[in-house]
Amino acid sequence: MRVRKYLYKILIVMLVLSSYSCEEYLDAVPENEITKDRVFTNYESVNKVLGVTYWSVHNYIAGRDDWSGPVGVYSDECQPVHANGPHSTNAHTGNWLDWTWREMGFQYNDGGGGQLRRKGVTVGGLAVVGIRLANIALDEYETIREIEEVPQLPGGITGDQIKDYMEGEFRLLRAWFHFELIRRYGPLVIIDVPMDPNEPFLAERERYDVMTDWIVSELETAANLLPEKWTGDFEGRATKTSAMAIRSMALLYAASPNMNLLDNGVEAYNDEYLQRAAEASLEAIQTAQNSGYYRMYPWSEYMENWWSDNDFISDEALWGPPQEYWDNQGNANVVGAGMFRPRAIPGAGGWAAHAAPTQNAVDKFEHIYDNGNAAKAIEDSPEYDPQNPYEDRDPRFYEFIWKNGDDYFFNNDTKVEAWVGGPQWNNANQQGRWTGYFTRKHLWKGCNNVDNVGKQRRMPHIRFVQLYLDFAEAANELVGPNGAISHAGMTMTAVEAINVVRNRVGMPDIHADYTVNADVFRERIRNERAVELYQEMHRFQDLRRWRAFDELQHIYYAVITKDGDNFTYDKAEIENARQYTDKHYWYPLPQAEVQNNPNLAQSPGW
Amino acid sequence: MKLKEYIVAAICLFSMVGNSIAQEGEAIQEVVQPEDTSIVAPEEKVRLPFSEIPKDRLVGAVSTITNNQITTADLDVRNALVGRTAGLNMRKWNSRPGLDGTTMLVRGNHTLGNNAPMVVIDGIANRALEMLNYYEIESITVLKDVTAKALYGAAAANGVILVTTKRGKSGQKLQTFSAEHGVRRPTHLPEFLNSAQYAELYNESLTNNGLNPIYTPQQIEAYRNAGPNDSLPNVDYYDRYLKEFTTFKRFFGTYTNSTDKTRYFISAGYVNENGLEAVGQETQYNRFNVRGNLDFAMNNFLSFKLDLASRIELTTSNRLTYTDWSGLGFFSTLSTHRPNEYPIYIGEGRLGWSPERSTNIEGELLRAGYVKDEFRISQIKTSSLMDFSAIGINGLTWENSIGVDSYSILRYGKQEQYARFDTQGNQYGANDPTSNQNVNGNQLYRNYGFISTLNYDLTEGVNELSILANFNFQNREAGGLNQPSKNLNYGAKVNYSFDSKYVAEATLAYMGTNRLEKGNRFQMFPSAGIGWVASNEGFLKAIDAIDFLKVKASYGQMGYDSNIPFFGYRTAYNWAGAILLGPDQATNSEGAFDVSTYGNPNLGFEVATELNVGVTSTLFDHLNLEFNYFNEYRSDIPMQVSAAYPDYLGIQNIPTLNFGEISNRGVEVDLTYFGDAGDINYSLGGFYSYTRAVYEKTGDIVSEPHLHRDGQPVDRILGYVSEGFYTSSAEVNVISSLGGDVQEGDLKYRDVTGDGVINSDDRVVIGNSLPRHLFGLNFNVSYKGFNLFVLGQGAAGFNRLKNGLNSYTGRGDQKYAANALNRWTPENPNATHPRLTSATGSAHSYVGSTFWMTDAYYFTMRNIELSYSFPEAVRSKIGNASGLQIFVRGTDLLSISDDPDFNADNPFAGLSQGFLMKTVSLGLTLSY
Incomplete structure (x- = not known):
């Protein structure tokens, strides 16, 4: 019968269809199923994981969101001119728990650089991402060692060598990120294995010295794996010297009063760590000198430290974030430049929120007298004239800071007119606070919209010269200004080290009046450090480790009065500039971190 | 035969041009629908997934809206459902020629993420309701409780809108032609300041912040008498660039006929509607659509259906308006360009230049090019129906359907440059009208469905039994979705009724989804219901007043998958971008660099557990009543619980967990009264519903307990509690983290935490955004040939914030709203706007604070229609027409609310999105 025939056919068709449908129908084939196995058996992938880990090293001057910059504004180096900017409303009011962005907190954001070239806006957020990446790679390192296919590499590096070097780099980066965290938040937790996100995280805080010891031992392992130098396209990557330099810095931090107070209840330097720090800095100096690569720039090339016409990689930078290959496109508008440029000067191209040098910073540059043979602090110099304040100062002053009367442009006559009521005054007033100075160090003349001169910009974390400053600080505390420390075939005193720093920039030796004892000399070492490392994100961390917020009690700006062609100079205090108390010697953890993990104590004082 | 041949045979089978038997006793098409809402006679059948069931055997919550209740002057058929029935929460969002952005919720919010109901048209899931015209629709059924929804699978848990299109009816022959013309105008226009007012107030803003004013008295005086082309201009954007109203035309024809073996319904329609732009190319919208629904009976056993529908939409607009579909264009320009910002023209044909913007509105409208949009939809569905009573098995049917929809969007246009000039005559940009026409977008996506259903009905004395077994799959592609959503469901349902008094029903739904990993991707969900028709009990039969009374309850679980991310179960790495270290940095893009997502291998379904208790009744022969209470609990809602993953782990893309829980409770009442008095027939109906959804488990880690979402409504509005203005700066005793300095005339917020700092911790729940109370009222009266229908809809128990609306604020360098005139000053302490x-x-x-929050309740006359049907004396003169009707319709003509200038449906309408519209139309329908 016809009906049965239909039925029969339809039944069969249905069976066929439904047997197909049941399971395969719901199979979803991902378009890019990339698992761990595929990543760590491939050299290019490992190289890229390493690259992204490098890009998790925070770059203060190239983050799009670092505006009104952490570089300086937390300390006495700079003042954000935007009175309503976040640094003024949150950071300076001490309201740090509400401030989990940029310098503080763990919020992660690629900062506009994309997932690869991260310019993450929180140091902590980048550091924890970097730690996670390094841990994944180091956990897979046995697999990585078995990769056979490695492309031809510059400098004749073999496949086995590059695998050693990369392991060293992952270890160094992981150690650096831990150091970045503990010097801000106090000791946290050593994370040296990949964390399973499906397992609870309930670790407790370590001691600061325990974490430092782990960081130092990791860096020593890394130093043994890393090359002396890189060549060609690989220039700028971490070397043996990088590991040694970070080790020196980490040990000096561990020796500092703030850390010692936390671990041992003593608000003073820790001699054991001072000794290790002094020796580590000597070892690092020696490694750098023997590297065949690193050198201290002579004065004529001094500003190459921060920008250069043609070379991406600074010879003096022992460690720093990867350089901005992509953003330095040959004009003045490199990423982040606006946060250093004065909005008040038409054509400068500055942002509403930029950082301006304070009078405090200016006053730290010594005055040179006696025909260039002697120099002292301005309050000590016999020849310093407060009404002619910018004459005969430390040569670094003229390179680091724009002052009243300077020519700002090549292509027009606009001068920096920083006097009260001057053409830039009213404009500046509209943007908030006024200091009378503008930042020059991270810019070059012509880095503005009028001249539009492009250069390559750099923001090293550790420059060669810092090793001398580190050594001087440790040696002065251990054996006084003129006591020698010998280690690894080198002998040096604190005064010698400081004179290396000064002589390079054309400054006379440190005045004998300042080297009479460790206490007097300590202040000058700290002053020298403030000047040499000005606006390199050291000052605030240094003040914290020294527990020296008394330096921040008064923040001054210049009051320059014009009368005809004559100027008179005075200063005035910015009210409530830094409302910090003892708890601000450590950054607070974001409250959620503490609530997440009941074992993780909030930072001291918070 | 080989496998391939079977498949070919199957395709032939399903695509044969057939139709289906005129089903004897297919009650749904024969019963005369009563005038209103969900109440139908007990013996009438209600549409459910893959079956129909007599109303007295229904245990779930279902509302039905029939064609003659679908009336609106709006084009979007969804707008006809506003205020129609309890449990359906419609929100008009905006309007653009041809398409209104109306959103639908069934029983409010259920979950985090996607709360939208599933729309099923003629059995095929995931079709869009707005693609239909009202004359194509036979009925719309809203499936609300779990027993009604479960068989549609894991995408249906938020409710189902089941739409049935018209089909031919046996013995019926009908031709209809209709024409409708109308006008639309915005419901509200925002008010902004003119140039002189703006300049004065901006000076005040500067002065308040300790800065120098920038407008001189001379400039302000010049603004006072200025026009749009003066060098110190005054432009009233809404006046200059908006037409008072826009017009539309709609035509359609339908043809219904039947023979012994075939029945068919054929329709065709055309719509033309224009945009509101007064300058340049106004938006032109044209739409053509056709439908043919055919039923063909091979014999008593086998019949076929073939449904074909196609629609073409052509839109032409200027580039500026076009970008408003994404919220950045024409309306945003009207609401943000300041009146004095730039002269429109500076000299003959020379467009003015603004130092702050790269555009001139006139240039955008006249010289920037155009966009054309072609949207084509075709929907095909074929079904075969086997009636086994022809071979001796009474009551058994087997229906198989395949539906294939395809959507294609082609977008092309021209983008041209134009020059602007400043007051010194400097030129910015060049006039370049020579660019080529380019394709901006070309998308093609599809939607498939397959349904196979066995239905068995048995009646033995007082026992009535219905058994249903179903297998269906759905496959939905969408523009921009990498993966199609696929669902595969098996279902079985048994409904048993004893003596027309006691009903019991059980459903098993075995749901599958492609969003979960093998092993987790299928899950069984049971549900059941009972009903008691009390009016059939002897003791109630005696009571005349009670014609029908049924008490019902249902309870069960079903899965939900739309919030589950694709591949959320596996950990994957990114593979993209350049190498960062070493040679070939620019060119070498090989290799993976980081984990893109951490997976949760245990990811499973979100689960809805629902209880519904209801009463259905007819009293006094005239009053129909339906009451439902529901209590829904969602658990295992997929969430990224950041609290479970410390930032310290450095994981950006944390795994998705089955974690969240939300409860949702409410009541619904529908009432209808039918009456007549002599020649007058009338009905009066209405509904009320209450819904409130609450977070039960979110895993929030918060700095202050009052910010924790658990226990708070899902539509909460967090904000500050305003306690009036500071009247002097000396009063300011808190530090504010909210931006700017705080001085006299600023708002004094309650320091909830008492720490002397006003920051986000001081926010509390100040309101909620989804109406708690919804109600509708409708009234229909006919007298001789006249018929008047009125539908009103109201909402209450919800709030909106005005601080984000530039039609209410004036601050910074924004365009200033008229409300800024009433800002706080020492002389105006009772201001409606803080100090500038x-x-x-x-x-x-x-x-967001209580200062800016408004109680958003409203009652709106959604639809009103007056029609007159001509008597036969007239109709006979025009070729014996069987019907001739003229009608006038109005939509959204009247509204009552707290603030008559505020539209609670969408406060952003006319600011960054298209306006909401009042519509009036006049039309005629002629039938033979």
Whole structure:
């Protein structure tokens, strides 16, 4: 019968269809199923994981969101001119728990650089991402060692060598990120294995010295794996010297009063760590000198430290974030430049929120007298004239800071007119606070919209010269200004080290009046450090480790009065500039971190 | 035969041009629908997934809206459902020629993420309701409780809108032609300041912030008498660039006929509608659509259906309006360009230049090019129906259907440059009208469905039994979705009724989804219901007043998958971008660099557990009543629980967990009264519903307990509690983290935490955004040939914030709203606007607070229709027409609310999105 025939056919068709449908129908084939196995058996992938880990090293001057910059504004180096900017409303009011962005907190954001070239806006957020990446790679390192296919590499590096070097780099980066965290938040937790996100995280805080010891031992392992130098396209990557330099810095931090107070209840330097720090800095100096690569720039090339016409990689930078290959496109508008440029000067191209040098910073540059043979602090110099304040100062002053009367442009006559009521005054007033100075160090003349001169910009974390400053600080505390420390075939005193720093920039030796004892000399070492490392994100961390917020009690700006062609100079205090108390010697953890993990104590004082 | 041949045979089978038997006793098409809402006679059948069931055997919550209740002057058929029935929460969002952005919720919010109901048209899931015209629709059924929804699978848990299109009816022959013309105009126009007012107030903003005013008295005086082309201009954007109203035309024809073996319904329609732009190319919308629904009976056993529908939409607009579909164009320009910002023209044909913007509105409208949009939809469905009573098995049917929809969007246009000039005559940009026409977008996506259903009905004396077994799959592609959503469901349902008094029903739904890993991707969900028709009990039969009374309850679980991310179960790495270290940095893009997602291998379904208790009744022969109470609990809602993953782990893309829980409770009442008095027939109906959904488990880690979402409504509005203005700066005793300085005339917020700092911790729940109370009222009266229908809809128990609306604020360098005139000054302490500020970022007094919050209740006359049907004496003169009707319709003509200038449906309408419209139309329908 016809009906049965239909039925029969339809039944069969249905069976066929439904047997197909049941399971395969719901199979979803991902378009890019990339698992761990595929990543760590491939050299290019490992190289890229390493690259992204490098890009998790925070770059203060190239983050799009670092505006009104952490570089300086937390300390006495700079003042954000935007009175309503976040640094003024949150950071300076001490309201740090509400401030989990940029310098503080763990919020992660690629900062506009994309997932690869991260310019993450929180140091902590980048550091924890970097730690996670390094841990994944180091956990897979046995697999990585078995990769056979490695492309031809510059400098004749073999496949086995590059695998050693990369392991060293992952270890160094992981150690650096831990150091970045503990010097801000106090000791946290050593994370040296990949964390399973499906397992609870309930670790407790370590001691600061325990974490430092782990960081130092990791860096020593890394130093043994890393090359002396890189060549060609690989220039700028971490070397043996990088590991040694970070080790020196980490040990000096561990020796500092703030850390010692936390671990041992003593608000003073820790001699054991001072000794290790002094020796580590000597070892690092020696490694750098023997590297065949690193050198201290002579004065004529001094500003190459921060920008250069043609070379991406600074010879003096022992460690720093990867350089901005992509953003330095040959004009003045490199990423982040606006946060250093004065909005008040038409054509400068500055942002509403930029950082301006304070009078405090200016006053730290010594005055040179006696025909260039002697120099002292301005309050000590016999020849310093407060009404002619910018004459005969430390040569670094003229390179680091724009002052009243300077020519700002090549292509027009606009001068920096920083006097009260001057053409830039009213404009500046509209943007908030006024200091009378503008930042020059991270810019070059012509880095503005009028001249539009492009250069390559750099923001090293550790420059060669810092090793001398580190050594001087440790040696002065251990054996006084003129006591020698010998280690690894080198002998040096604190005064010698400081004179290396000064002589390079054309400054006379440190005045004998300042080297009479460790206490007097300590202040000058700290002053020298403030000047040499000005606006390199050291000052605030240094003040914290020294527990020296008394330096921040008064923040001054210049009051320059014009009368005809004559100027008179005075200063005035910015009210409530830094409302910090003892708890601000450590950054607070974001409250959620503490609530997440009941074992993780909030930072001291918070 | 080989496998391939079977498949070919199957395709032939399903695509044969057939139709289906005129089903004897297919009650749904024969019963005369009563005038209103969900109440139908007990013996009438109700549409459910893959079956129909007599109303007295229904245990779930279902509302039915029939064609003659679908009336609106709006084109979008969804707008006809506004205020129609309890449990359906419609929100008009905006309007653009041809398409209104109306959103639908069934029983409010259920979950995090996607709350939208599933729309099923003629059995095929995931079709869009707005693609239909009202004359194509036979009925719309809203499936609300779990027993009604479960068989549609894991995408249906938020409710189902089941739409049935018209089909031919046996013995019926009908031709209809209709024409409708109408006008639309915005419901509200925002009010902004003119140039002189703006300049004065901006000066005040600057002064308040300690800055120097920038407008001189001479400039302000010049603004006072200025026109749009003066060098110190005054432009009233809404006046100059908006037409008073726009017009539309709609035509359609339908043809219904039947023979012994075939029945068919054929329709065709055309719509033309224009945009509101007064300058340049106004938006032109043209739409053509056709439908043919055919039923063909091979014999008593086998019949076929073939449904074909196609629609073409052609839109032409200027580039500026076009970008408003994404919220950035024409309306945003009207609401943001300041009146004095730039002269429109500076000299003959020379467009003015603004230093702050790269555009001139006139240039955008006249010289920037155009966009054309072609949207084509075709929907095909074929079904075969086997009636086994022809071979001796009474009551058994087997229906198989395949539906294939395809959507294609082609977008092309021209983008041209134009020059602007400043007051010194400097030129910016060049006039370049020579660019080529380019394709901007070309998308093609599809939607498939397959349904196979066995239905068995048995009646033995007082026992009535219905058994249903179903297998269906759905496959939905969508523009921009990498993966199609696929669902595969098996279902079985048994409904048993004893003596027309006691009903019991059980459903098993075995749901599958492609969003879960093998092993987790299928899950069984049971549900059941009972009903008691009390009016059939002897003791109630005696009571005349009670014609019908049924008590019902249902309870069960079903899965939900739309919030589950694709591949959320596996950990994957990114593979993209350049190498960062070493040679070939620019060119070498090989290799993976980081984990893109951490997976949760245990990811499973979100689960809805639902209880529904209801009463259905007819009293006094005239009053129909339906009451439902529901209590829904969602658990295992997929969430990224950041609290479970410390930032310290450095994981950006944390795994998705089955974690969240939300409860949702409410009541619904529908009432209809039918009456007549002599020649007058009337009905009066209405509904009320209450819904409230609450977070039960979110895993929030918060700095202050009052910010924790658990226990708070899902539509909560967090904000500051305003306690009036500071009247002097000396009063300010808190530090504000909200931006800007705080001085006299700024808002004084309650320091909830008492720490002397006003920051986000001081926010509390100040309101909620989804109406708690919804109600509708409708009234229909006919007298001789006249018929009047009125439908009103109201909402209450919800709030909106005005601080984000530039039609209410004036601050920083924004365009200033008229409300800024009533700002706080020492002389105006009872202001409706805080003191002015020139701060451009976030500012203390301009964040969400009770000051800016409004009680958003409203009652709107949604639809009104007056029609007159001509008597036969007239009709006979025009070729014996069987019907001739003229009608006038109005939509959204009247509204009552707290603020008559505020549209609670969408406060952004006319500011960054298209206006909401009042519509009036006049039309005629002629039938033979």
